Amino acid sequence: MTKPPFFVPGFRAAGVACGIKPSGDPDLALIVADEVASVAGIFTRSTVVGAPVELSRERVRTGRTRGVVVNSGCSNVAMGERGRRDAAAMTAAAARAIGVEAREMLVSSTGVIGEPLPMAKVRRGIKAAADALARDGFGAAARAIMTTDTVPKHASARVKLGRREVTVAGIAKGVGMIEPDMATMLAYLVSDAPATPAFLRGVLREAAGASFNRLTVDGEGSTSDTVLLMASGHAGGAPLRNAKSPGAKRFADAVTQVASDLTKQLARDGEGATKLVEVCVTGARNHRDAERAARRIANSMLVKTALFGGDPNWGRILQTVGAGRIPLRLDRTSVRLCGVSVLRDGASAGPAARKRAEKALQSPEVRIEVDLGTGRGRAAIWTCDLTYDYVKINAEYTT
Amino acid sequence: MTKPPFFVPGFRAAGVACGIKPSGDPDLALIVADEVASVAGIFTRSTVVGAPVELSRERVRTGRTRGVVVNSGCSNVAMGERGRRDAAAMTAAAARAIGVEAREMLVSSTGVIGEPLPMAKVRRGIKAAADALARDGFGAAARAIMTTDTVPKHASARVKLGRREVTVAGIAKGVGMIEPDMATMLAYLVSDAPATPAFLRGVLREAAGASFNRLTVDGEGSTSDTVLLMASGHAGGAPLRNAKSPGAKRFADAVTQVASDLTKQLARDGEGATKLVEVCVTGARNHRDAERAARRIANSMLVKTALFGGDPNWGRILQTVGAGRIPLRLDRTSVRLCGVSVLRDGASAGPAARKRAEKALQSPEVRIEVDLGTGRGRAAIWTCDLTYDYVKINAEYTT
Numbered sequence: 088m089t090k091p092p093f094f095v096p097g098f099r100a101a102g103v104a105c106g107i108k109p110s111g112d113p114d115l116a117l118i119v120a121d122e123v124a125s126v127a128g129i130f131t132r133s134t135v136v137g138a139p140v141e142l143s144r145e146r147v148r149t150g151r152t153r154g155v156v157v158n159s160g161c162s163n164v165a166m167g168e169r170g171r172r173d174a175a176a177m178t179a180a181a182a183r184a185i186g187v188e189a190r191e192m193l194v195s196s197t198g199v200i201g202e203p204l205p206m207a208k209v210r211r212g213i214k215a216a217a218d219a220l221a222r223d224g225f226g227a228a229a230r231a232i233m234t235t236d237t238v239p240k241h242a243s244a245r246v247k248l249g250r251r252e253v254t255v256a257g258i259a260k261g262v263g264m265i266e267p268d269m270a271t272m273l274a275y276l277v278s279d280a281p282a283t284p285a286f287l288r289g290v291l292r293e294a295a296g297a298s299f300n301r302l303t304v305d306g307e308g309s310t311s312d313t314v315l316l317m318a319s320g321h322a323g324g325a326p327l328r329n330a331k332s333p334g335a336k337r338f339a340d341a342v343t344q345v346a347s348d349l350t351k352q353l354a355r356d357g358e359g360a361t362k363l364v365e366v367c368v369t370g371a372r373n374h375r376d377a378e379r380a381a382r383r384i385a386n387s388m389l390v391k392t393a394l395f396g397g398d399p400n401w402g403r404i405l406q407t408v409g410a411g412r413i414p415l416r417l418d419r420t421s422v423r424l425c426g427v428s429v430l431r432d433g434a435s436a437g438p439a440a441r442k443r444a445e446k447a448l449q450s451p452e453v454r455i456e457v458d459l460g461t462g463r464g465r466a467a468i469w470t471c472d473l474t475y476d477y478v479k480i481n482a483e484y485t486t
Numbered sequence: 487m488t489k490p491p492f493f494v495p496g497f498r499a500a501g502v503a504c505g506i507k508p509s510g511d512p513d514l515a516l517i518v519a520d521e522v523a524s525v526a527g528i529f530t531r532s533t534v535v536g537a538p539v540e541l542s543r544e545r546v547r548t549g550r551t552r553g554v555v556v557n558s559g560c561s562n563v564a565m566g567e568r569g570r571r572d573a574a575a576m577t578a579a580a581a582r583a584i585g586v587e588a589r590e591m592l593v594s595s596t597g598v599i600g601e602p603l604p605m606a607k608v609r610r611g612i613k614a615a616a617d618a619l620a621r622d623g624f625g626a627a628a629r630a631i632m633t634t635d636t637v638p639k640h641a642s643a644r645v646k647l648g649r650r651e652v653t654v655a656g657i658a659k660g661v662g663m664i665e666p667d668m669a670t671m672l673a674y675l676v677s678d679a680p681a682t683p684a685f686l687r688g689v690l691r692e693a694a695g696a697s698f699n700r701l702t703v704d705g706e707g708s709t710s711d712t713v714l715l716m717a718s719g720h721a722g723g724a725p726l727r728n729a730k731s732p733g734a735k736r737f738a739d740a741v742t743q744v745a746s747d748l749t750k751q752l753a754r755d756g757e758g759a760t761k762l763v764e765v766c767v768t769g770a771r772n773h774r775d776a777e778r779a780a781r782r783i784a785n786s787m788l789v790k791t792a793l794f795g796g797d798p799n800w801g802r803i804l805q806t807v808g809a810g811r812i813p814l815r816l817d818r819t820s821v822r823l824c825g826v827s828v829l830r831d832g833a834s835a836g837p838a839a840r841k842r843a844e845k846a847l848q849s850p851e852v853r854i855e856v857d858l859g860t861g862r863g864r865a866a867i868w869t870c871d872l873t874y875d876y877v878k879i880n881a882e883y884t885t
Contacts, residue, residue, distance in 0.1 A: 131809075135809075395881045478876075478877055
């Protein structure tokens, strides 16, 4: 049994193995609110989405839920009418097992694209998970949503709302923005704070903008990405309604903190990754240019392989920014790797700096700072390196 | 000595080793026109460009040239005022050696970014190359412009302009759109046809649009990409002036054919590549969407690793199109791999088709056809697979 990462009053969770994965690993998770909880959701912006996303995106609009059922091992994507029927059936089975209405339940699926869900197994799994629901079940749930992840991801924070202390906690999976066949980044955040759905929506949008949306493993985006934030209100007190509610800022910060913590865990566990990389661009003409530059650097196969090799290759960083046609002033452009200045105002800092940077790049956490010398735009993106194992995982994966 | 790939009346070429590359491999090439030739050029659109591109871009505007001097092993990029001085000095040395004006000469450099050119060696190399100039020197020139290329690239075509037969021929290098540190795709096309610079510009733009601009190895674009088309007029006759000149279409087709041939050679020699891949997208809302979809598929690390592994993974193809937010109708979307239909109107073609596709994907030339089912937009892009060797070449490369 997994050690429980956290307890959040008003929520129970479970994770079980029901046989979707040939390996026999856990593949079905339930997160259930004791009473109706407020909810906000963010979903993939892909033009190819799975039936579970279609259904949950529709239902989350009510702002109320009793929980979510998640399976791994099969994404239920590109399955047409059958996929829509199966997604609805999963919520119906979960609702029945815990005694609520189907429309109060949300659903996610992650795994192979284009294969049908083995619904008999899924139904048995849902029953077993409902029987196993427990306050300390989030560790098991975190395991059951994994695909090519090598470790379960969870994070939590405690925050004071007036005199009451509340918990914000979450679990996540997804080691590419999309994995092999294995679509999807999934994250579920829960809190016992009282909050309106509208307030949660704003908080989640902002937290995701500063965390999940700043992660790129391979520049891809999945058919099934789903982030949910649920609040049970079990801590009591007046609900958080807007930025002026007492503690609103602290609560939002806690959500961002948990989301950022989970995001870094995802980056660190990126397929085949050996390094967590933060790319910080400053001095761009504006924030949009800064973000474009940071994403190009983070997604550049040449930069990512250089990081894997520990090569302080600022030439590759410059070229990918240039190839993206992002304005810069070369004679004012500077690059720092792990704090070591390797390019200063467009001139190489020389072989001694190179040696120091080479040494610093051995670290499992790498920071790339690029100043484009044209303005005040800034942005930061997390990513990981590109390794033999990334190729191995993705070339040798077969369904 | 390299076997001469072709002769083109009015041109001589040479390639020598002058010691820029520590390996001692050839690293300096000259292509010289016996008399003033018409010329057109296309250069990188990167916001970071080398001094040689700045200089050649300026000079090519006159539409006249006596030739080009090229070195490999050092790109002369990000070297500031010194870089500009060195690029100009290369053309001056070449001009002196062959008895023309410096401003009549063009220049390219390819190799490590951020290192100064060893000008004493370069000057000696230019003299040696001038002494070695020969009608059959294009094979040696093709070798001397290589960086991480494993084979020299050359192509030629013969075409009738009225009663006269002319040759169109070219050499090229560049096995990433940019290589390691090793910036650059370079291509030099020559012909003995008579043609005005304005006509050559139009022909080259169109040929590049159908060839070099359709190649992507890793989604990068270099600081030094240069394509030149020179015409000596030695075949005689009235110059090609516009689309109505006799033979204009046939000449343009020959240029496109040579450029396409060179492009395929570049893709096949892509860093670490085991397969030449053509991605053809049809049924997009418009040509722009088709091209965006084809480029996303061609640059997707997940698709490229699947191709390396011989995995007929249409799920990855769909997801990267979707993640690019390219409109499609899933229930009308189809995918063929090497002619084998694996997804038909949004439904998997089943395990037997999968087996057939797996077998077909063993071929060194792979065709991916995707129909998005929404309109008449179409586009094709060439690329290669992503392999252990790509990571090896780029992670273990050190200056």
